[in-house]
C-alpha cells in the first residue's frame with residue numbers, strides 16, 4: 001500500500017528576493033506571525049534568511065513533536081545562533097550531548113532547597129525597589145521591573161557585587177544587544193555585515209557586556225568567592241569532558257546566559273501583571289484579599305509560594321496572554337519527519353508562543369485577561385509558558401518564585417493607576433514586552449510591608 005503524499009507546505013505570501021519576509025517582520029513582526037495562524041494550516045514556510053527554509057509550526061501537537069520527540073536530534077537554530085553572538089557557547093545555545101553536560105552543571109542551582117534560600121533575597125530586593133517610589137510619581141514600570149529582575153538575579157547568581165554605575169551600564173548595554181538580537185533574527189544575515197551605526201552599536205554593547213561580566217567573574221574568582229550562589233557553584237564545577245574547572249570564558253557565558261534568560265522575561269511578566277491589576281480593580285482586590293488572609297501582617301516567605309492560588313492564576317494568565325516568546329527556533333541536522341512531512345537537513349523550525357496562547361480554538365475569548373479560566377481545569381497541552389522537552393526552561397520554578405514574591409511585596413505597598421483610556425501595546429524584539437508602561441504610583445496606607453490588610 002502506498003501512502004498518499006502529504007499536501008505541500010504552503011509558503012507565506014509576500015516574500016521579497018534578498019530580503020525574504022523581513023519587510024513584513026520589521027513593520028510588525030507579532031502581527032505578521034499571528035496572521036499566519038489565520039491564513040495557513042499546521043505548517044507554513046517563511047523566509048528569514050534567503051536560501052534557507054524556515055517552517056513555522058502552528059499545530060500544538062506538532063509543536064510538542066518538535067520540542068519533545070525531536071528535541072534531542074535538533075540543533076537550536078536561528079534565534080539561538082543570534083543569541084550566541086552575545087553569549088558564546090552556553091546551556092541555551094548548545095545542543096545534543098554538549099547541552100546535556102552544560103545543563104547538568106547548572107541544575108544544582110535550581111533545586112528546591114536552593115530556590116527556598118533565594119526567596120528572602122528576592123523579597124528584600126523587591127522591598128528596596130518599592131521603598132524608592134513616592135505617591136503621585138509617574139513611573140516607567142517596565143524599566144523598574146528590568147532593574148528589579150536584574151537585581152534579584154544578580155543577588156542569587158553572584159551575590160550582587162556589581163556597583164550601581166556598573167549595573168546601570170550593564171542594563172543599558174544589555175538592552176541594546178537584546179534589541180539588536182531581535183532585529184538580527186528578522187533580517188537577512190548580510191545586513192549584519194554592513195558598516196551601519198546600528199551594527200557598530202551592537203558590537204560595542206556586546207563587547208561591553210561581556211567585559212563587565214568577565215571582570216566581575218575574575219574579581220570574584222580571585223577573591224576566593226564562595227557564598228553558595230550560582231557563581232560559586234560554577235567556579236567549583238568541572239568540565240565533564242576535560243575533568244578541569246570551567247574556564248573564565250565558559251563561566252562568563254553561563255552567567256551571562258542566566259542574566260539574559262532570566263531578566264527580560266521576568267521583567268515583562270511582572271510588568272504585565274501590574275498592568276492588568278491596574279486595569280481591573282476587581283482582580284486586584286481579590287489578590288489583596290488573598291494576601292491579607294494568607295500573610296496577615298508579615299512579609300511573604302517560601303512556604304507561602306504554594307498557598308496563593310489566586311495570585312498563581314493571575315500569573316498563569318499573564319504567561320498566557322502576554323507570553324514573552326515570539327520565535328523559538330530549532331534546526332534539523334538530518335532528514336526529519338514531522339507529522340506527515342519530511343524535511344531535509346538544514347531546515348529551520350520555529351513556533352510562536354505568543355500567537356499560540358492567543359488562538360481562540362485553544363483558549364476561548366483569548367484576548368480577555370481572565371485568571372478564573374485556570375480555576376478548575378489543569379492547563380491545556382497548548383499552554384507552554386516554559387517550553388517542553390529537554391530544553392524546557394531550567395529557571396521555571398525560580399521564575400515563578402520570583403514572580404509571586406515580587407508581586408506580593410509590591411502590591412501590598414503600592415497600587416498603580418493608568419491614565420484614562422491608556423492602553424499598552426506589546427512589542428517583540430528578542431522577547432515580547434510592553435512597548436512602554438508608565439503608571440502613577442499610589443502608596444497604600446500603612447505601606448510598610450507589615451501592613452496587614454492595606455487596600456481591602
Ligand code: HEM
Pocket residue numbers: 091092103257258261262263265266269324325328384385386387388390391392393394395396398399
Ligand atoms: C517568566 C520568566 C521566564 C520565561 C517565560 C521563560 C521561558 C523559557 C522558555 C520558553 C524556554 C525554552 C526555550 C526553548 O525551547 O529553547 C526557556 C529556557 C531557558 N530559560 Fe527560561 N524563562 C523564564 C525565566 C528564566 C529564569 C529566571 C532563568 C534563570 C535564572 C531562565 C533560564 C533559562 C535557561 C538557562 C534556558 C535554557 C534551557 C535549556 O536549553 O536547557 N529562564 N525559558
